Amino acid sequence: MMTQRQSRLSGFDNRTLFLLGDEAAAYGALYAGCDFFAGYPITPASEIAEVMSRELPRVDGYYVQMEDEIASLSAVIGAVWAGAKAMTATSGPGFSLMQENIGYAIMTETPCVIIDVQRSGPSTGQATKPAQGDVLQARWGTHGDHEIIALAPSSVQECFELTVESFNLAEKYRIPVILLMDGEIGHLRESITFPAYEDVAREERRLAEPEVESFGGEDVPPMSHFGEGRFIHVTGSTHKASGMRDVSTQAVHEDLVTRLCRKIVDACAEISSVEEDFVDGAKIGVLAYGATARPARGAVLEARRAGCAVDFLRLITIWPFPEEAVKRLADRVDTILVPEMNLGQIAREVERFTAAPVLPLSKIGGVPHTIDEILDAIRANGSGSGSTVGQRP
Amino acid sequence: MRKEIQLAGFGGQGIVLSGLILGEAAILDGMNAVQTQSYGPESRGGAARSDVIISDAPIDYPKVVSPDILVVLSQPAYDKYRSEVGKKAMLIIDSDLVESDESALCVPFSKLADELGRRIVANVIMLGTLAKVSECVTRDSLERAVLRNIPKGTEELNLKALDAGFRSA
Numbered sequence: 207m208m209t210q211r212q213s214r215l216s217g218f219d220n221r222t223l224f225l226l227g228d229e230a231a232a233y234g235a236l237y238a239g240c241d242f243f244a245g246y247p248i249t250p251a252s253e254i255a256e257v258m259s260r261e262l263p264r265v266d267g268y269y270v271q272m273e274d275e276i277a278s279l280s281a282v283i284g285a286v287w288a289g290a291k292a293m294t295a296t297s298g299p300g301f302s303l304m305q306e307n308i309g310y311a312i313m314t315e316t317p318c319v320i321i322d323v324q325r326s327g328p329s330t331g332q333a334t335k336p337a338q339g340d341v342l343q344a345r346w347g348t349h350g351d352h353e354i355i356a357l358a359p360s361s362v363q364e365c366f367e368l369t370v371e372s373f374n375l376a377e378k379y380r381i382p383v384i385l386l387m388d389g390e391i392g393h394l395r396e397s398i399t400f401p402a403y404e405d406v407a408r409e410e411r412r413l414a415e416p417e418v419e420s421f422g423g424e425d426v427p428p429m430s431h432f433g434e435g436r437f438i439h440v441t442g443s444t445h446k447a448s449g450m451r452d453v454s455t456q457a458v459h460e461d462l463v464t465r466l467c468r469k470i471v472d473a474c475a476e477i478s479s480v481e482e483d484f485v486d487g488a489k490i491g492v493l494a495y496g497a498t499a500r501p502a503r504g505a506v507l508e509a510r511r512a513g514c515a516v517d518f519l520r521l522i523t524i525w526p527f528p529e530e531a532v533k534r535l536a537d538r539v540d541t542i543l544v545p546e547m548n549l550g551q552i553a554r555e556v557e558r559f560t561a562a563p564v565l566p567l568s569k570i571g572g573v574p575h576t577i578d579e580i581l582d583a584i585r586a587n588g589s590g591s592g593s594t595v596g597q598r599p
Numbered sequence: 600m601r602k603e604i605q606l607a608g609f610g611g612q613g614i615v616l617s618g619l620i621l622g623e624a625a626i627l628d629g630m631n632a633v634q635t636q637s638y639g640p641e642s643r644g645g646a647a648r649s650d651v652i653i654s655d656a657p658i659d660y661p662k663v664v665s666p667d668i669l670v671v672l673s674q675p676a677y678d679k680y681r682s683e684v685g686k687k688a689m690l691i692i693d694s695d696l697v698e699s700d701e702s703a704l705c706v707p708f709s710k711l712a713d714e715l716g717r718r719i720v721a722n723v724i725m726l727g728t729l730a731k732v733s734e735c736v737t738r739d740s741l742e743r744a745v746l747r748n749i750p751k752g753t754e755e756l757n758l759k760a761l762d763a764g765f766r767s768a
Contacts, residue, residue: 390635574662
């Protein structure tokens with residue numbers, strides 16, 4: 207028999223609609239099986255909450271508007287331990303408030319999804335303007351040693367697809383996954399073609415057999431839900447494989463935290479997703495992600511039309527950092543240009559993997575890079591020997 | 600083919616919805632389209648702008664750089680945005696709400712809407728005029744896009760408004 211969810215969502219099957227990135231992300235969550243959303247509205251992420259508040263009751267799910275973002279992620283984590291697939295969505299100021307609970311979700315290995323539609327900060331900054339300033343906060347915003355998964359969509363279609371992917375990665379590795387959208391993509395309206403509901407791959411939660419422990423034994427242990435017949439203990443404090451606290455034994459803490467990191471580090475190649483577009487003879491490469499990847503791609507294509515070979519690398523996975531792809535690019539070119547809507551956060555990460563110059567092309571203030579701005583930087587820096595950069599059609 | 604269209608007015612005039620309908624009509628025509636918006640922190644009264652790009656090629660940069668058409672429905676929006684836009688843009692204004700001494704297509708959208716009984720459909724009249732003079736979307740797709748985005752029970756009023764727009768061009 208068709209579930210309420212199937213019958214509601216199959217109405218979208220294979221249809222092409224003109225949607226906001228925010229709306230597409232919300233539908234991606236519904237297709238991925240999300241049945242619980244707790245959040246607090248904030249520009250430019252409110253449309254995610256709007257769609258979830260409208261749709262979740264129709265698909266046998268729950269929407270809760272919370273008193274703030276700390277409570278929002280708390281509710282999400284609780285819902286997951288009660289058996290839900292859960293998500294919240296916010297922007298910079300709310301993402302800052304969520305940092306403590308992100309650490310709690312990492313330590314308790316709670317699979318959940320947090321969408322951060324980045325806006326211009328710090329603080330309330332330019333509330334209605336886009337930015338990519340939370341990239342390192344997503345990596346290091348919560349305290350203590352840890353790994354994280356973060357993905358960055360560049361189109362409305364990808365907002366849908368990467369939200370599904372975020373839920374799947376969260377389940378597969380039992381970790382919070384951050385979808386690093388930005389206000390430009392969140393509030394961009396363009397066409398999206400829905401897949402058939404039946405064709406969407408959904409990673410199901412692995413539950414522990416009665417004698418199996420939920421916090422050890424293997425790098426990604428199976429979970430146990432509250433209320434399903436066994437005693438479990440879930441704590442953000444250092445714990446043994448059983449879940450019981452042990453906050454004084456050095457080896458227990460070291461084993462736990464190194465395992466929590468190892469399960470992501472060892473899977474980096476499997477998790478990493480990039481778009482590589484390399485051409486023969488390139489002396490310069492452009493590396494971009496999120497909204498900035500769009501004018502970056504436009505500039506690369508225009509430079510090539512003018513006879514200049516330029517490599518293009520788009521990061522889809524931001525964390526764990528796709529270092530192998532970055533090394534491949536670094537081995538090919540003399541210079542890597544990194545346009546981003548912050549003051550060089552990913553450029554600094556790229557520098558760790560190449561001895562060649564990494565040139566940040568930073569722009570802040572809420573206005574995305576234009577194609578010409580990136581093209582000018584390619585022309586100014588890409589004239590390796592014999593290059594024809596500098597001539598325009 | 601690539602057309603950049605900028606719609607401007609004050610919050611509450613349906614500027615953003617107009618951009619959405621126009622982009623959706625382009626999608627129905629089988630074109631690529633993007634729509635973005637720019638607005639202040641207030642929901643009504645402040646200057647509002649909606650940018651639409653329609654192209655037969657993929658659209659890398661989603662912002663309007665040099666509009667082919669600028670539609671302005673309020674004086675503050677005219678004062679704020681006109682200077683940012685090159686002179687090559689075709690200008691369409693609501694002749695009762697915007698004073699301008701340059702050559703423009705002047706249509707009293709709000710007055711025509713009042714004559715239909717609801718000022719709220721001024722934006723739909725504007726879309727009809729815009730589609731007629733720019734040929735950026737087909738009338739059939741525009742009608743379908745309008746009908747997909749209006750409240751039930753207002754179909755007849757909105758189709759009349761669209762028709763009034765086409766006839767005013």
